[in-house]
Amino acid sequence: MTRKGVPAIAALIVALVFNGPTHAQEKSVPHVRIAELDIDPAQIEAYKTALTEEVETSIRVEPGVLALYSVYEKDNPTHVRLLEIYADVDAYNTHIASSHFQKNKTGTLSMVRSLRLIETVPILLGAKPR
DSSP, X not given: OOXXXXXXXXXXXXXXXXXXXXXXXXXXXXXXXXXXXXXXXXXXXXXXXXXXXXXXXXXXXXXXXXXXEEEEETTEEEEEEEEEEESSHHHHHHHHHSHHHHHHHHHTTTTEEEEEEEEOOOSOOOOOOO
């Protein structure tokens, strides 16, 4: 590599580190979100049933849904957290447009007291095979 190429590469690295990925790069990396929900205590069991059905369907029928993890806080079971991992932003958009997601969203609307969606940028995603 010539010395002239070094400043260009350095500038690209600095731009990526400080400005994040470009739109094209975002589409090729996993899209990861965290959802924090507070569920009506009187409806928590119905919510968990609906969520289980939606997650199982999404994993089974959507190739772009890589992982959906749902947990609740041990000392506060109405505080539900979801870790969502999609192949890319297009897979996420396909997911939220799916009939099973829309059914879940409308069916659980009265159960959810609050929802906070957190957009993230993956640093490293790793998992052991089962």
